[in-house]
Amino acid sequence: MTTIQQAPNGAVAPIVLEKTVLKSWKAPIAFGVVTVLSLVLFVLLARPGSTQFRLTQDRNLVQLPAIDVPTTATCVIMTVLMALITILGVWMVRADRKVPLWLVAIFGFLFLVAFLTWAGAGASIPVYGLLLGTVALSAPLIFGALGGVISERSGVVNIAIEGQMLAGAFVSAMIASVTRSPYLGLIGAMVAGTLVSFVLAAFSIKYIVDQIIVGVVLNVLVTGLTNFLYSTVMTANPGALNSPPRFQRINIPLLSEIPIIGPLLFQQTIIIYIMYIAVFAVWFGLFRTRWGLRVRAVGEHPQAADTVGIKxxxxxxxxxxxxxxxxxxxxxxxxxxxxxxxxxxxxxGAGFIALAAVIFGQWDPIKATLAALLFGFATNLQNVIGIIGSPVPSEFMLMLPYVVTILAVAGLVGKSRAPAADGKPYIK
Structure with missing residues (x-):
C-alpha cells in the first residue's frame, strides 16, 4: 500500500510503502495432513522391534557404529515434532508471516526419518547405499535439469531434453566403442545433444514454430532414429559398435576416506565430478556474470533487452x-x-523427469539439482525398501517424487513462476 502525505507548506511528504503480506494456508494444511497420516501409519499402526541404520561399509577405512533405534518410540517422537511444526506454521500464518522453506525441509526430514524407521522395523537400512544410489540415479537428471534451466532462462521451453539425452547416449556409446576412448564418447554426446538443440532453436526462434510441438516431435524423431540405428547397425556388430569402455571411479586421497561424505563425493567417476563443476558453473554464470544477466534479460523481457543492444x-x-x-x-x-x-x-523418460525438476526447482540451478536428487532418492529408496522386505508397496515409492512435484507446483513449498517470456517467441 502506498501513502502520500501532504505537508502544511504544500510540499509532498515522502511516500511510505507498507508491505502487504497475503496469507497462505497451504503449508500449514499440508503439514496437518501429513502429521495425521504419520499418526495413523507410524503410531496407531506401529510395528514392533527396532530399526538399524548402517552408516558405513565394511571396507571403509573409518568405521562408524550402526545406530539402533526403537521403532515405536522414534515414530512417536518424530510425529510429535511434526505436530509442533504444524502449530508453528499456523501461528506464522496468523501473524502474517511466510512459512520459510527451511521449515518445510525440516518437516520433510522428520517425516522421512519416521517413514524409514517404521518401514525398516526389524531390519537394517544401509544409509551409505541409499545415498550412493541417489547420486548415481540423479546424475543424468541433474544434467538434464541444468540444460532445461539454461534454455528456459533464455525464453525457450525445452521439451526436447529427452531427445537430447537419448541422442547423447547413442552417439557416446558408438564413438567410445569405435575409438575405445570414453572421453571421445563424452565429447560426441555433447555434439549430439547440441545438434538436436540446433533443430529446436532453428524452428522455434527463426521460424516461430510452437516450441512445445517442436520439442515433442524431436523426442519422437530421436527415439525412432536411435531405435532404427540400434536394430540395423549396432546389433549387427555389438562387439565393435556397442561395447563402450566405462569410466572408472577416481578416489581422491584422504577425502575419499571421510565417513559417508567421502564415498558420496570423492569416490566417483569423471562424469560425476563434471556434474559437480557444472552445477556450480551454471549457478555462477547465471547470477554472477554478464552472460547470465543477458540470458535472464532475454527470458524475462526480450523487448527491453533488445533496446539496450542485446541480440x-x-x-x-x-x-x-x-x-x-x-x-x-x-x-x-x-x-x-x-x-x-x-x-x-x-x-x-529421464528427460521429462528432469523437466519436472526444473519446474520444482523454480528455474534455479541449485534448487533444480536438489529436486533431481529427490527424484533419484525416491527411486533408490524404492529399491532399498524392496530389499529389506518392507510392507510398503514399491509402486508407492515410485509415485512419491511426482506427488511432491505436484505439491511444489501448487505452491506448497514456495511460489513457482517461470521466466516471463518463457515459451513466447520474440518478433522484432
Missing amino acids: VGVTRFWNVSLAGAVAGLGGAYFTLGSVGSFNKEMTA
Missing part, C-alpha cells in the same frame, strides 16, 4: 545449443558411467 535471437539460439550439450552429458552417463552399452529408449 535476443542470437542469445537464445546459442544458449539453447549450450543446454543441449549439457543434456547430452546426461545421456552419456547411461552408457559410459552406468549401464555400459546402449539399449532402446534407455533414458526411459
Whole structure:
C-alpha cells in the first residue's frame, strides 16, 4: 500500500510503502495432513522391534557404529515434532508471516526419518547405499535439469531434453566403442545433444514454430532414429559398435576416506565430478556474470533487452545449443558411467523427469539439482525398501517424487513462476 502525505507548506511528504503480506494456508494444511497420516501409519499402526541404520561399509577405512533405534518410540517422537511444526506454521500464518522453506525441509526430514524407521522395523537400512544410489540415479537428471534451466532462462521451453539425452547416449556409446576412448564418447554426446538443440532453436526462434510441438516431435524423431540405428547397425556388430569402455571411479586421497561424505563425493567417476563443476558453473554464470544477466534479460523481457543492444535471437539460439550439450552429458552417463552399452529408449523418460525438476526447482540451478536428487532418492529408496522386505508397496515409492512435484507446483513449498517470456517467441 502506498501513502502520500501532504505537508502544511504544500510540499509532498515522502511516500511510505507498507508491505502487504497475503496469507497462505497451504503449508500449514499440508503439514496437518501429513502429521495425521504419520499418526495413523507410524503410531496407531506401529510395528514392533527396532530399526538399524548402517552408516558405513565394511571396507571403509573409518568405521562408524550402526545406530539402533526403537521403532515405536522414534515414530512417536518424530510425529510429535511434526505436530509442533504444524502449530508453528499456523501461528506464522496468523501473524502474517511466510512459512520459510527451511521449515518445510525440516518437516520433510522428520517425516522421512519416521517413514524409514517404521518401514525398516526389524531390519537394517544401509544409509551409505541409499545415498550412493541417489547420486548415481540423479546424475543424468541433474544434467538434464541444468540444460532445461539454461534454455528456459533464455525464453525457450525445452521439451526436447529427452531427445537430447537419448541422442547423447547413442552417439557416446558408438564413438567410445569405435575409438575405445570414453572421453571421445563424452565429447560426441555433447555434439549430439547440441545438434538436436540446433533443430529446436532453428524452428522455434527463426521460424516461430510452437516450441512445445517442436520439442515433442524431436523426442519422437530421436527415439525412432536411435531405435532404427540400434536394430540395423549396432546389433549387427555389438562387439565393435556397442561395447563402450566405462569410466572408472577416481578416489581422491584422504577425502575419499571421510565417513559417508567421502564415498558420496570423492569416490566417483569423471562424469560425476563434471556434474559437480557444472552445477556450480551454471549457478555462477547465471547470477554472477554478464552472460547470465543477458540470458535472464532475454527470458524475462526480450523487448527491453533488445533496446539496450542485446541480440535476443542470437542469445537464445546459442544458449539453447549450450543446454543441449549439457543434456547430452546426461545421456552419456547411461552408457559410459552406468549401464555400459546402449539399449532402446534407455533414458526411459529421464528427460521429462528432469523437466519436472526444473519446474520444482523454480528455474534455479541449485534448487533444480536438489529436486533431481529427490527424484533419484525416491527411486533408490524404492529399491532399498524392496530389499529389506518392507510392507510398503514399491509402486508407492515410485509415485512419491511426482506427488511432491505436484505439491511444489501448487505452491506448497514456495511460489513457482517461470521466466516471463518463457515459451513466447520474440518478433522484432
